[in-house]
Amino acid sequence: MHCSRAIFAGLCASLVGIGLARFAYTPLIPPMIEAHWFAAKDVIYLGAANLVGYLIGALMGRPLARRYGARRTLRAMMLLASAAFFACAFPLSVTWFFGWRLMSGISGGIIMVLAAMTVLPHVPAHRKGMASGAIFLGIGLGIAASGTLVPLLLDLGMRATWLGLGGLSLLLSVASWACWPHAAHTHVPVGEPSAAAQAAVRFDLNLLYLQYALMAVGLVPMMVFLVDYVARGLGWGTHTAALFWIVYGVGAIAGPMVYGALSDRIGPAPTSHLTIWIQLGAIALMMFSTNHMVLLAATLVIGSFPPGIVPITLSRVQRILEGDAHAQNVVWSKATTVFALFQALAGYTYSYVFAHSGGDHRLLMGIGAAALAIALLADGVKKALAKPRAALL
Numbered sequence: 520m521h522c523s524r525a526i527f528a529g530l531c532a533s534l535v536g537i538g539l540a541r542f543a544y545t546p547l548i549p550p551m552i553e554a555h556w557f558a559a560k561d562v563i564y565l566g567a568a569n570l571v572g573y574l575i576g577a578l579m580g581r582p583l584a585r586r587y588g589a590r591r592t593l594r595a596m597m598l599l600a601s602a603a604f605f606a607c608a609f610p611l612s613v614t615w616f617f618g619w620r621l622m623s624g625i626s627g628g629i630i631m632v633l634a635a636m637t638v639l640p641h642v643p644a645h646r647k648g649m650a651s652g653a654i655f656l657g658i659g660l661g662i663a664a665s666g667t668l669v670p671l672l673l674d675l676g677m678r679a680t681w682l683g684l685g686g687l688s689l690l691l692s693v694a695s696w697a698c699w700p701h702a703a704h705t706h707v708p709v710g711e712p713s714a715a716a717q718a719a720v721r722f723d724l725n726l727l728y729l730q731y732a733l734m735a736v737g738l739v740p741m742m743v744f745l746v747d748y749v750a751r752g753l754g755w756g757t758h759t760a761a762l763f764w765i766v767y768g769v770g771a772i773a774g775p776m777v778y779g780a781l782s783d784r785i786g787p788a789p790t791s792h793l794t795i796w797i798q799l800g801a802i803a804l805m806m807f808s809t810n811h812m813v814l815l816a817a818t819l820v821i822g823s824f825p826p827g828i829v830p831i832t833l834s835r836v837q838r839i840l841e842g843d844a845h846a847q848n849v850v851w852s853k854a855t856t857v858f859a860l861f862q863a864l865a866g867y868t869y870s871y872v873f874a875h876s877g878g879d880h881r882l883l884m885g886i887g888a889a890a891l892a893i894a895l896l897a898d899g900v901k902k903a904l905a906k907p908r909a910a911l912l
Contacts (some may be wrong), residue, residue, distance in 0.1 A: 542664075651779050
């Protein structure tokens with residue numbers, strides 16, 4: 520029961536700080552421009568504020584937890600994300616809006632670093648993959664809400680939409696308030712590992728950082744340009760594009776739980792490998808097929824990737840540094856920072872390429888697929904290097 524309450528708190532945090540705070544903004548971009556809240560270029564610029572804040576939050580998470588405790592910090596960040604929604608209901612100026620979007624991003628980065636590492640020590644080892652999937656299910660629910668709940672709120676008006684999102688976030692913050700567990704005692708392994716063991720761990724961690732960065736680069740094109748590709752690239756219109764975004768959201772709900780359970784069953788590294796192969800197949804279908812049903816199926820698979828790789832990568836961190844909770848926290852914080860940095864850089868780079876290629880969606884998909892292919896290649900290099908090491912041992 521205590522375990523379930525802790526997982527619920529983690530799910531609420533990821534839903535508020537990332538699922539809603541980041542993804543609910545996407546369907547609000549056209550209405551904000553139409554309502555003349557800000558100029559079109561400012562609305563896009565304000566969207567990037569959340570990504571910048573996310574990177575800052577990833578760097579701040581552990582220092583804040585050390586000073587104030589993870590439980591208190593997580594509660595405060597959920598309240599901050601809720602306050603940002605309420606503040607954004609009043610477009611006083613670009614600076615005001617940017618500041619609050621930045622704050623919502625900071626809260627999301629801190630939640631990403633701290634939530635799972637606060638909850639998982641209270642979860643049995645054989646359920647950690649499924650539990651981390653349940654925690655990050657909040658991201659998928661936020662993506663789904665951005666395609667379903669936000670359009671319904673928009674019928675009530677722009678200000679009512681921001682206030683409604685703030686009210687929902689505050690409700691989730693209150694509901695999860697008493698569910699956060701107290702900090703678990705971290706076990707630090709006794710004895711110094713051998714130099715060879717330390718080198719192997721460093722190699723595995725560097726590979727993980729590289730692959731997580733490449734995954735961030737690989738997922739951005741479909742996450743940012745899917746709706747535009749369907750509406751304008753394929754010429755199917757905004758209503759069909761909205762349907763595709765809802766299907767993407769359904770995939771995002773399924774991804775964390777499916778990939779988390781698979782990590783428990785076959786291991787996180789094989790799951791990561793398999794997931795990338797499936798993504799490459801789905802992206803190829805998006806690039807070269809024009810069949811509605813095929814593209815909807817591919818969208819479902821692609822939607823599972825952004826939130827789904829989070830529990831996989833977290834499980835890999837725990838497997839590499841088994842038994843050392845402190846080291847796991849440090850590495851997860853670094854991995855989140857690397858992911859945030861490359862996601863932000865990729866977002867700006869893809870936007871530049873898109874503008875200077877005449878709006879070539881398939882070029883962006885190709886670049887994203889190349890990044891994922893390099894991540895797979897890195898696995899091959901690891902296996903090739905492992906053979907000589909095994910022979911020496």
